[in-house]
Amino acid sequence: MPKRRQPSDSSRRNFLKGAGLVGAAAAVTTPVVANAVPAASPQRMKAALPGPQQIAAETLAPSKDPVNQTSSGGDYMTDVINSLGIDYMAINCASSYRGLHEAVINHANNKPEIITCVHEDIAVHMAQGYAKIEGKPMAMACHGVVGLQHATMAMYNAWCDRVPVLVFGGNIMEADKRAPGAEWLHAGVDIGQIVREFTKWDDQPASLTHFGESTVRAYKIATTPPMGPVFIALDAELQENPIPDPEGLRIPKYAPVVPPQGDSGAIAEAAKMLVEAQNPIIICDRVARTPAGMANLVALAEALQCGVIDNAGRMNFPSRHPLNQSFRRVLIGQADVILAIEMNDLWGTLTHFSDRIVRRSRPGTKPGAKLITLGVRDLYLKSNYQDFGRWQDIDLDIAGDGEASLPALTEAVRRLTDDGKKSAFDARGKKFAAAHLAMIEQSKTDATIGWDASPITTARMCAEVYAQIKDEDWSVVGTTIRLSWPHRLWDFKKPYQWNGVSGGAGIGYNLPASLGAALANKKHGRFTVAFGGDGDFMFNPGALWTAAHHKIPILYIVQNNRAYHQEYMYLVAMAARHGRGVDKMDIGTTLKDPNIDYATVARGMGAYGEGPITDPKDLGPALTRAIAAVKAGQPAVVDVVTDPR
Amino acid sequence: MNKVKSIARIVLAAAVFGVSGSAVVMAQDAPAGDAANGKRIYLADGCFTCHGRSGQGGAYNGPAPILAHTALPFDGFAGQVRNPVNDMPAFSDAVLSDKDVADIYAFVESLPGPRSAKDIPILNNN
Numbered sequence: 101m102p103k104r105r106q107p108s109d110s111s112r113r114n115f116l117k118g119a120g121l122v123g124a125a126a127a128v129t130t131p132v133v134a135n136a137v138p139a140a141s142p143q144r145m146k147a148a149l150p151g152p153q154q155i156a157a158e159t160l161a162p163s164k165d166p167v168n169q170t171s172s173g174g175d176y177m178t179d180v181i182n183s184l185g186i187d188y189m190a191i192n193c194a195s196s197y198r199g200l201h202e203a204v205i206n207h208a209n210n211k212p213e214i215i216t217c218v219h220e221d222i223a224v225h226m227a228q229g230y231a232k233i234e235g236k237p238m239a240m241a242c243h244g245v246v247g248l249q250h251a252t253m254a255m256y257n258a259w260c261d262r263v264p265v266l267v268f269g270g271n272i273m274e275a276d277k278r279a280p281g282a283e284w285l286h287a288g289v290d291i292g293q294i295v296r297e298f299t300k301w302d303d304q305p306a307s308l309t310h311f312g313e314s315t316v317r318a319y320k321i322a323t324t325p326p327m328g329p330v331f332i333a334l335d336a337e338l339q340e341n342p343i344p345d346p347e348g349l350r351i352p353k354y355a356p357v358v359p360p361q362g363d364s365g366a367i368a369e370a371a372k373m374l375v376e377a378q379n380p381i382i383i384c385d386r387v388a389r390t391p392a393g394m395a396n397l398v399a400l401a402e403a404l405q406c407g408v409i410d411n412a413g414r415m416n417f418p419s420r421h422p423l424n425q426s427f428r429r430v431l432i433g434q435a436d437v438i439l440a441i442e443m444n445d446l447w448g449t450l451t452h453f454s455d456r457i458v459r460r461s462r463p464g465t466k467p468g469a470k471l472i473t474l475g476v477r478d479l480y481l482k483s484n485y486q487d488f489g490r491w492q493d494i495d496l497d498i499a500g501d502g503e504a505s506l507p508a509l510t511e512a513v514r515r516l517t518d519d520g521k522k523s524a525f526d527a528r529g530k531k532f533a534a535a536h537l538a539m540i541e542q543s544k545t546d547a548t549i550g551w552d553a554s555p556i557t558t559a560r561m562c563a564e565v566y567a568q569i570k571d572e573d574w575s576v577v578g579t580t581i582r583l584s585w586p587h588r589l590w591d592f593k594k595p596y597q598w599n600g601v602s603g604g605a606g607i608g609y610n611l612p613a614s615l616g617a618a619l620a621n622k623k624h625g626r627f628t629v630a631f632g633g634d635g636d637f638m639f640n641p642g643a644l645w646t647a648a649h650h651k652i653p654i655l656y657i658v659q660n661n662r663a664y665h666q667e668y669m670y671l672v673a674m675a676a677r678h679g680r681g682v683d684k685m686d687i688g689t690t691l692k693d694p695n696i697d698y699a700t701v702a703r704g705m706g707a708y709g710e711g712p713i714t715d716p717k718d719l720g721p722a723l724t725r726a727i728a729a730v731k732a733g734q735p736a737v738v739d740v741v742t743d744p745r
Numbered sequence: 746m747n748k749v750k751s752i753a754r755i756v757l758a759a760a761v762f763g764v765s766g767s768a769v770v771m772a773q774d775a776p777a778g779d780a781a782n783g784k785r786i787y788l789a790d791g792c793f794t795c796h797g798r799s800g801q802g803g804a805y806n807g808p809a810p811i812l813a814h815t816a817l818p819f820d821g822f823a824g825q826v827r828n829p830v831n832d833m834p835a836f837s838d839a840v841l842s843d844k845d846v847a848d849i850y851a852f853v854e855s856l857p858g859p860r861s862a863k864d865i866p867i868l869n870n871n
Contacts, residue, residue: 455806541862544869546801548859548860548865549801549802549813549856549857549859550813550856553799555798557797559801563865566870669791672834675791676836676840680839682790682836743801744794744798
């Protein structure tokens with residue numbers, strides 16, 4: 101049943117404690133005539149005689165123009181947001197939602213806690229990183245026009261990454277209520293249209309009741325797999341003005357959607373195919389959405405003793421598990437049955453593609469291999485942005501949440517596994533375990549190449565960091581493009597030790613999203629570490645001020661290769677293709693002359709800074725000092741001048 | 746140096762480029778190269794962007810193989826430069842002369858290869 105207002109429930113109903121206007125006339129107790137200034141003599145008069153308007157103003161009773169109120173729609177909005185258990189609201193302050201902003205501070209005593217951001221892109225990216233660690237959304241608020249335009253890149257990343265974020269944008273719907281100037285520039289008929297192609301849902305409520313129901317609906321939609329960002333437009337009049345009908349308002353009741361399991365018949369068929377396969381393989385991307393996800397996947401892999409290739413969109417599978425075969429992609433071409441769970445780029449994972457003059461592709465799978473998919477990603481797609489990838493033929497397509505469906509699938513596999521099968525599975529598992537150990541040893545050997553070189557190799561950088569944090573309760577929440585050393589060298593085994601990447605490959609994600617994740621880790625006492633590229637850093641360096649201001653501890657390693665390196669490589673390839681000027685491709689792709697001093701930038705933002713570190717011998721001591729700062733509650737940046745990759 | 750067009754050699758190069766640089770391939774004669782000039786070209790012409798300054802390898806669209814102390818025969822190396830497999834760009838003689846290729850080969854061959862990880866304590870943390 102919906103919750104009706106309980107007058108005695110002051111904590112949830114402060115917005116109802118008084119509604120109404122207090123007119124200016126009520127504050128005026130002295131008759132206007134009594135305050136009139138005596139007329140000066142004509143000889144001493146220096147000002148012009150009063151005109152008719154001034155005479156009227158001074159002699160007539162004041163109009164009933166209200167100047168105070170004892171309730172506001174923003175109070176109710178705040179109560180709705182808090183009813184959803186939202187802990188933080190990342191904002192860049194803006195007049196179009198000043199009613200809500202003030203209410204959060206004064207009506208709800210800064211709950212949800214406001215996280216002050218210096219750019220809307222930072223605010224949404226923080227929410228994205230936070231949600232992937234904490235398992236629930238953060239709110240974000242901005243100007244509905246100019247702020248939302250800033251926020252779009254981060255919202256697209258969250259959309260592609262299937263991460264829930266509750267975005268609010270201020271607007272003034274009624275034209276006659278807009279002041280001259282900026283309020284017209286910051287208003288729109290349909291402000292949500294700019295983000296509609298990469299949000300799951302949006303609305304522009306026209307009443308407070310409408311706001312309550314739409315906000316709860318938006319939260320529910322955002323957190324139902326496949327998850328994604330949602331947007332609510334906030335009308336300024338609704339936020340700022342008194343509540344017209346307090347007794348008629350209620351907080352809508354929120355009940356989370358239980359994620360759907362795959363059809364039982366389809367699950368049984370998938371189990372049969374997997375058990376009867378000679379070389380089954382599991383590939384996955386965004387399976388784990390709760391701490392149970394990794395355990396569920398481990399249980400299935402162990403039941404089958406089959407390899408798992410993890411595309412690492414989430415913390416799906418322990419890096420040192422013997423069945424982790426993520427660095428042995430050749431297995432895809434050997435498999436006779438492939439189970440793909442919550443895959444993002446399925447076709448890309450199963451295909452060899454050639455980035456040449458004539459772009460060709462060929463299947464990376466064995467002829468006749470059967471493909472089973474399990475997931476919800478394709479249950480909600482939009483048409484403009486092509487993040488759904490190329491069509492992939494599938495033999496058995498199961499619509500069901502991967503994490504929720506895994507226990508049933510595992511149980512079905514176990515039921516079909518007789519002693520003979522189990523023996524064969526165990527033998528298979530031993531081969532995978534041996535290959536996994538060989539991979540680790542090879543990774544360590546490869547890491548020794550250029551060990552003492554300057555610029556520092558990325559392998560050494562990662563090894564030095566791990567040496568100092570391995571005994572902490574660590575969580576890696578950011579990485580540079582294609583930096584694989586942590587997953588090759590480190591022991592990832594806890595659900596929060598990894599939270600995936602940007603989703604949309606939109607640069608500017610890494611620093612703020614890592615800080616959002618660090619904010620989530622803070623209350624759990626975890627040690628947060630992230631690697632980020634120098635190019636990414638420069639999109640949102642202001643995020644460090646937010647980290648310093650809100651005392652968010654994080655060890656942030658800038659992998660400083662002084663370039664937008666992926667683009668540098670692409671440009672070399674273009675020049676080589678055209679047979680000209682391969683030695684000039686640093687133009688427009690590099691960040692040098694002058695070199696950027698990231699440690700100084702960090703200190704300027706109030707964070708701790710070390711670097712630039714160019715000699716590998718200096719890296720360990722610098723990390724020690726930075727880690728001490730992090731343990732003291734500071735964000736710390738270590739600028740490591742590295743080899744490209 | 747003659748351009749290498751042998752399919753067999755290209756396949757050999759592809760096989761070796763697709764695995765660790767520690768793979769052992771029969772040594773073949775290589776033209777004398779100037780390693781110092783090879784280093785200059787390796788850094789100036791973008792080889793390092795995928796393969797690393799130390800030849801550790803890296804990533805382009807896919808893994809870029811280790812080149813340090815390469816055991817590739819020169820013909821295989823040159824074949825991969827001129828007619829590469831996978832997504833590596835082809836460097837024609839318009840941008841890399843045969844001498845340039847030989848110098849680069851001399852440079853990557855001179856780079857120290859892997860050493861024993863057991864000698865580095867922090868690589869043996871777990």
